[in-house]
Amino acid sequence: MKKFVYIVTDRNRTSLHVGMSADLIKTLEFYKQMPNLFFDSGQQLTRLVYFEEFRTEAQALNRFKLVSRFTRMQKERIVRSCNPDWVDLTIGLDFENILSHQKINTQVSLPLSILS
Structure with a gap:
């Protein structure tokens, strides 16, 4: 099962x-549903700006512990290394999720169409 280490930020x-999660989309939905969980409403952590995928x-956990100890400058550096414009990566995850569901549905429906 995949595990992710990620960095989220607010609009400013x-x-x-x-953070660390097995399901980034669900985790980000949780952040959006609980806007005042960590900070005030002006600092809603709704933008996924960085993530790494791991097999175990x-x-x-090792990477999470390491990145958690990074200074702000180090965290900004790793975000900029792969996301220089600080684009919200949630959009890409949603798109990837939609595509994977379409592939599954297509694969399931193909045998049925062959039989009829």
């Missing part, structure tokens, strides 16, 4: 939060 990039929970 005031706060950077490092142990690998993800």
